[in-house]
Amino acid sequence: MGKVFDAAEVAQHNTSESCWVILYGKVYDVTDFLSSHPGGAKIILKLSGKDATEEYDPIHPPGVLEENLRPEALLGTVDENTLPKVEETPAAAEEEQKEGPPPMEWLLNLDEIEEVATKQVSRKAWAYYYSAADDKQSKRFNTEVYRSILLRPRVFVDCTKCDLTTTLLGHQLGMPIYVSPAAMARLGNPAGEAGIAEACRSFGAMQLISNSASMTPEQIVADAAPDQIFGWQIYVQSDRAKSVAMLARINKLPAIKFVVLTLDAPVPGKREDDERAGQVGPPPPPRGSLKTTDELKDGTPDVSKGGGVGLQLFAGTDPSLTWHETLPWLAQHTNLPIILKGLQTHEDAYLASLHGPQVKGIILSNHGGRALDTAPPAIHTLLEIRKYCPQVFDKLEVWVDGGVRRGTDVVKALALGARAVGIGRPALWGLAAGGVEGVKRTLQILSDETKTCMRLLGVERVDQLGPQYVNARVVEQQIYDGPSGLEDLRKAFKAKL
Numbered sequence: 001m002g003k004v005f006d007a008a009e010v011a012q013h014n015t016s017e018s019c020w021v022i023l024y025g026k027v028y029d030v031t032d033f034l035s036s037h038p039g040g041a042k043i044i045l046k047l048s049g050k051d052a053t054e055e056y057d058p059i060h061p062p063g064v065l066e067e068n069l070r071p072e073a074l075l076g077t078v079d080e081n082t083l084p085k086v087e088e089t090p091a092a093a094e095e096e097q098k099e100g101p102p103p104m105e106w107l108l109n110l111d112e113i114e115e116v117a118t119k120q121v122s123r124k125a126w127a128y129y130y131s132a133a134d135d136k137q138s139k140r141f142n143t144e145v146y147r148s149i150l151l152r153p154r155v156f157v158d159c160t161k162c163d164l165t166t167t168l169l170g171h172q173l174g175m176p177i178y179v180s181p182a183a184m185a186r187l188g189n190p191a192g193e194a195g196i197a198e199a200c201r202s203f204g205a206m207q208l209i210s211n212s213a214s215m216t217p218e219q220i221v222a223d224a225a226p227d228q229i230f231g232w233q234i235y236v237q238s239d240r241a242k243s244v245a246m247l248a249r250i251n252k253l254p255a256i257k258f259v260v261l262t263l264d265a266p267v268p269g270k271r272e273d274d275e276r277a278g279q280v281g282p283p284p285p286p287r288g289s290l291k292t293t294d295e296l297k298d299g300t301p302d303v304s305k306g307g308g309v310g311l312q313l314f315a316g317t318d319p320s321l322t323w324h325e326t327l328p329w330l331a332q333h334t335n336l337p338i339i340l341k342g343l344q345t346h347e348d349a350y351l352a353s354l355h356g357p358q359v360k361g362i363i364l365s366n367h368g369g370r371a372l373d374t375a376p377p378a379i380h381t382l383l384e385i386r387k388y389c390p391q392v393f394d395k396l397e398v399w400v401d402g403g404v405r406r407g408t409d410v411v412k413a414l415a416l417g418a419r420a421v422g423i424g425r426p427a428l429w430g431l432a433a434g435g436v437e438g439v440k441r442t443l444q445i446l447s448d449e450t451k452t453c454m455r456l457l458g459v460e461r462v463d464q465l466g467p468q469y470v471n472a473r474v475v476e477q478q479i480y481d482g483p484s485g486l487e488d489l490r491k492a493f494k495a496k497l
């Protein structure tokens with residue numbers, strides 16, 4: 001393994017000219033890596049000369065060190081006896097005395113699970129999970145819009161049975177509720193995305209694996225049931241070779257049945273809670289001397305100055321994706337069906353329907369309100385499609401996510417034409433609140449509430465739900481009411497064939 005270093009010796013290498021870090025008891029010289037670190041140099045320099053394991057481990061999947069550092073960067077090991085002893089501060093003592101979470105069965109709804117999770121996680125984890133763009137208007141409205149839709153129960157209907165099973169992309173599932181791509185699960189609990197997969201297995205629920213997961217795809221699907229269904233989310237990288245390499249790995253995993261191309265966040269939104277939690281280094285210059293936007297030459301945000309977890313994750317993401325370049329490129333590197341995530345207008349839903357058979361479905365989403373604030377909730381886009389281009393429902397599977405907190409929300413979305421409903425934050429909060437059991441409790445609550453709602457509507461099966469079971473007039477007044485422009489889109493599409 002090489003030399004054994006004294007921690008004091010490592011501590012001397014804490015500049016951009018000589019930057020060493022300790023990870024898992026090993027000493028690495030990362031000086032040459034500073035300029036190419038996707039998250040910028042500052043986040044590494046903050047931990048230079050120190051043991052960075054606690055900061056590094058929950059965020060990076062295994063293998064990242066080996067992929068990004070030259071073998072000679074490993075200098076040796078650290079004598080653990082020389083590492084500084086962690087002194088117990090009053091705050092640390094208070095943490096020790098903090099009560100653990102209550103039994104998961106005591107929690108009756110998703111808001112209570114989030115409240116418990118908030119008390120369990122670090123400030124950094126809370127800020128990343130909770131944060132949304134700007135004033136969080138879209139985040140709030142994602143949930144509030146469901147309250148404006150009324151249900152229309154039918155009576156004198158035998159409601160003894162209720163079946164949540166459904167079929168997505170030809171795969172049988174136990175429920176129409178799936179877990180959206182939710183990054184950095186190990187920030188909330190060491191079980192991570194594999195823990196979410198274990199919970200999904202118990203309910204026959206589908207899981208979409210985040211491109212920025214804190215575990216590798218291989219780890220996440222390792223204990224999957226033979227019939228368990230996964231999708232994998234891709235953020236196309238500016239260095240296309242990295243995306244090609246990941247697609248090659250995904251193609252070898254039978255449990256992953258499709259690829260989800262995320263389009264609603266070509267650049268990161270301004271998530272102030274997350275950025276505040278990630279502030280590092282000296283105070284900023286006086287007001288008036290700051291640029292309003294720090295960008296690189298290609299127009300992408302400059303993350304070299306630090307920022308929150310979310311901003312770091314977007315480093316290296318390609319903002320130049322287009323219909324006529326990206327989809328053919330993707331087809332060259334995978335034969336898996338493609339789901340386009342993040343559509344927010346009926347025009348884009350219509351364009352997606354012209355790209356079959358490669359594109360099999362779309363997810364209506366505003367990225368959980370984390371990208372563009374005041375972007376429409378998925379329900380608005382769903383109603384837009386019903387109004388302007390209902391033929392899309394016959395050509396593609398339409399899924400939705402964002403703001404779902406009750407089984408009644410699930411039923412309303414399904415009644416308006418969605419084939420499946422995704423949850424992102426609720427899965428992370430469940431994991432943070434109680435590990436695998438917390439995610440199971442989250443899915444159980446939504447399952448029970450969905451069945452109760454369907455029974456009280458007089459509906460036995462998911463495929464029986466339709467617009468006759470809801471009154472969405474209040475929301476219909478809020479949706480886009482301009483020209484459709486679909487004929488021009490169709491002509492432009494044909495012209496480029």
